[in-house]
Amino acid sequence: MTAAEIRQSFLDFFREKQHTIVPSASLLPQSPGLLFTNAGMNPFVPYFLGVEKAPYDPPRAADTQKCIRAGGKHNDLEDVGYDTYHHTFFEMLGNWSFGNYFKKEAIHWAWELVVERWGLPAHRLHASVYAPQPGDPGHFDQEAWDIWAELYISKGCDPNVQIVHGNRKDNFWQMGETGPCGPCSELHVNLTPAGDPMEGRLLVNNDSDLCIEIWNLVFIQYNGEADGTFRELPSKHVDTGMGFERACSIIQGTKGFTDFSQKPSNYATDVFQPIFRKIEELSGKPYANIYPPLNADRTAFTEEMKEAIAFRVIADHLRTLSFSIADGIMPGNTGRNYVLRRILRRAVKYGRQLGFSGEKPFFGALVGTLVQEMGAAFPEIKNREESIRKTLEQEEASFNRTLDRGLKLFEDAVKDAKDGRISGEVVFELYDTYGFPDDLTALLGSERGLTVDTEGYKALMEQAKQINREARTSVVVRALDISTDAVTAFTGFDADEAEATVLEVHPQEDALFVITDTTPFYAEMGGQSGDTGSLVIDGSEYPVNGVQQVGKARAHIVDGSVSVKPGDKVTLKLDATRRRPIEAHHTATHLLHWALHEVVSKDAAQQGSSVDENRLRFDFNSGAVTAEQIAEMEEKVNACIIENDAVSWKEVPHSEVKGRADIMQFFGDKYGEFVRVVQIGGGRGDLTGYSMELCGGTHVRNTAEIGLFKIKSEGAIASGVRRIEAVCGASTLAFLKESAAQLDADTKAAEAKLQAANEKLASIGEAGVPGKDSPLPDVESYYEAADIRAINDAFKAARAALEATKEASIEAEKRFKKLQAGAAAKQADAALAELIAAGGPIVASFEADASLLQELLNGMKKQGFTGAGFVIVDDGDKLHLGAYCGDAAQATGHKAGDILRDLAAIAGGKGGGKPDQARGAAPERGKLGEIVEAAKARLV
Structure with missing residues (x-):
C-alpha cells in the first residue's frame, strides 16, 4: 500500500465503526501550556474533561492529526536524521471515544485492523499493559490483559510471552503535568528477521529499532491535578494514536509483512522519497539509506553518512515548517516562533553539507514537491503554497547572510577551545549576534568532537533576560496557585455592572482573588486587555485592580484588607470610561483586518493582536506594505466609521458556520458546539456583514462610536511578519x-x-x-x-x-559643499607647493574646515611627492589627522597607517589606513603642539 492508501485505509476502517472522520486541528494548540499540538488528543481535551459535549453522533471520532515535537517536554529534534523513526513533524492516526466505548472495543478494533485486515502476524505483535510500581497511580490493568490474552490465544500465541508489563513511564499516558490521562496499552512490532517472540519481548520499551511501537491505546479515566493527585473523570474515554510514518515504514519495509530481512525505515517510504528525489535534483548528490550506530562518534562519520543525515534532516524540517506556516505559525524571535526559526536554521546549516549556500539556495524549491504529495490530504498547504515558499526563501536568505560570518567566529572559537570545550561567551555571542541557536553551536561542536559550556551560556542568557525584565514597565498578575470548579457567568457584553454572590475567596500575597457567580468584568484573553473597576459590599466601594480567568471561573483582584467571604452579596462595577475605548480599538482591529484583506492580500493571516484603551496592535504575515496601501487601508476603515455601520454578534452552532470562507476562523482551531460571530455591516445578527469573525471579546454597537482611525506605524517585526500600530477616538x-x-x-x-x-x-x-x-x-x-x-x-x-x-x-x-571643496583644493595646492619646495618631510597644521584634510592628502599624490607627510586640520571641534607616505618614504620603512595610529593616540584619537595614505581624528585639541613635535621626530 502507498502512504495515501494506508492513511485512507485507517480512516475507512473507523468510518465503518460509526466514527465521524474529522479534519486535523491546527498545529497552534488551544492549550496555553503547549508550544505546538504534540498529540492527537490535544484538540479533544474539552470533551474528555466534560467541559464541552462532543458534537458527534455517536460520540466517537477518527482523524489524522498533524503533530510537532520540537520543544518542551516532548522534543525529538536532536534525534532527527540519526535513526529511522524520529521526526519533529508527524501524523498521528487516531480513533476516539468520548464516554461511549472503552477498553474492549478499542482493543478488539486495533487487533482487527492490524492483524485481520492489514495482515501483521500475531506472533510479531507485542501488547504492553500497565503494571504500576510503588507510588504510581492506579492499579494493574487486568481487564486489558484479559482482553489481549483472549485474542492471542485465538491465534495460537502464548499471552504470557506476547503481553509485556510496563510501568508509569511506559504505560501511563499524560499529555503534560496536568490534564486528562490514564493507563495505556502499546502495540510493538517485532522486526527481527526471525520474529522470535521471546527475543521480541526483551526489546519492548528498550529503544531498539528492531521492535517499534506502532500504536498506543490510552484509556482516559483520570485528570492530573496541579497538586499531583489524580481525579476520576465523570466519564471514561478512549484516545488512541498510531504513528502514521511508522505504520508506512513497517508495511512498506516488510512488503506487507511478508519479508523481514531488511530493517524498515520511515525515510525509505513514499512519505519521504519524493522529497529526497527533489533534493538530489537540486544538489546533484545521491541519497543513501544508511544510519550511524547508536551513540556513534559523530566526528568519525564518513561524508556519505553526513550527507544521508542531511537529506533526512532537511526533509523532516521542511514538513515541520511548511505545515506550521500553513497554520499561521511563522518563524520568529520568541516562543514557538523561535523554535521554528531554530529548525529552519538547522536545515539551512545541514544544506551546506549538500553544497547549498547563499549563492545556491534550496529550501523554497522543495515546497512544490511536498504540496504535490500531501496537498490532497491537507488542503491548507496547497492553499498557502505561495506563502510557505516565500517565507522559507526569505528566512533562508536572511540566515545565509549571517551564517558565513558566524561560521568564521565559530572556527576561531574552535582554535581557542580549551579542554575540548567551547566557552559560554562564544555560544552566547553566536546566538546574540549571528542568530545561532545554542543547539546549532552544540551540533557544530559535536562534529569536531567538542562540547559547549552550556551553564556559562545559560548564565549569560539569564543575565540578558534579567536586564530585559528590569526594563519592563508592565506587571502581569497570574493566579497560578488557584484551582476551582466554580463557574462564573459573564454579563459584560451588555452590562457595565452586576449583582453577584461571592463563591470563593483566595488570599494571594497582598491581594484577594474573589470569585463570583456572575460578573461584567472581561478577563484578558484573545489580545483584549482585562477590565478594572470596583466591588461594592455593604455600601463600601473597593477598587478591582484586575481580573483573572481561573478555569471556568473569574477572579477579581482586590486589596488583601477587604473583608469579604463566600455567600456575600456584592455589586461589581467595571470602569466604563476605560472599557469604551478598549471596545473601540477592538472593533477597529476587525475593520483593519478586513481592510488588510481588501488591500494587501487575502492570504495575510493574523499573527496576534493586542488592544487596550490607548491603542491597538495587529501582527500579520506579509511581504512589505507600501505607503499607498497603508493610506488606502486607513481610508477604508474611516469610510466604514463614517457610514455608522451596525456591529452585532450572535451565538450560533459551529456546524452552521464551519467552513464558511466569509467568516474568519483562525488557524483551523477546534471550536465548541456554539461559537460567537461578531459581524460589522449587514442586518444585526443575520451573518451577512462584510467583516465577520469568531471572537469572544467586547465591541462597540456602531462603527461611528470608534471615532477617527489613524495608523501610527507599520513595519517588520520578524522575517515575513509585519506589525501595524493604530489609534482611534480620543487617542487619535x-x-x-x-x-x-x-x-x-x-x-x-x-x-x-x-x-x-x-x-x-x-x-x-x-x-x-x-x-x-x-x-x-x-x-x-x-x-x-x-x-x-x-x-x-x-x-x-x-x-x-x-x-x-x-x-x-x-x-x-x-551647493555649499561643492564650492567649499573647490576652495579647499585651491588652498591645499597653494600650501603644498610651498611645503614641497622647502624639501624634507612635510609636517603642518591648519585651522580650517575638515574637508581640507583630504585635499591635502590628494594634493601630495597629485604633485608627485615621494616623501613622508603628516598634516593636521583643526576645525574648532577636534583635530583631523592625515598621514602620507610616497614611494621613497615606504622604501625606508615608513607606513602611513602605523604613523597615523601612533600619533593619533597622543591626543586620545585613533584611525588607520593603507601604507600610502591614512586618516583619523583626535578629540584633545590642546595636544596639537605635542603631535606636531612627535611627527617631526617620527618622519625624519
Missing part, C-alpha cells in the same frame, strides 16, 4: 496633536537649516535657495467637526511642505 486626537507639534518642530528645524545653508552660500557670493511655506493643520477644530478627510489632507499638505523645505535645505548644503 492626542496622537494628531503630538504629530502636529512634531511636524511644526521639524519644519522650523528644516527652515533654520535652510537659512544657515543660504547664509553660507551668500557669504561666498552664490544665490540662495528660496524657502517654502509650511501650513500646519488645525487638528482640534477639524477633529471636533469630525472632518476626517480634512485632517488627512491638511497633514499631507504639511508633510509635503516639510519635505520641500528639507529638499531645499539639502540642495543648498550640496
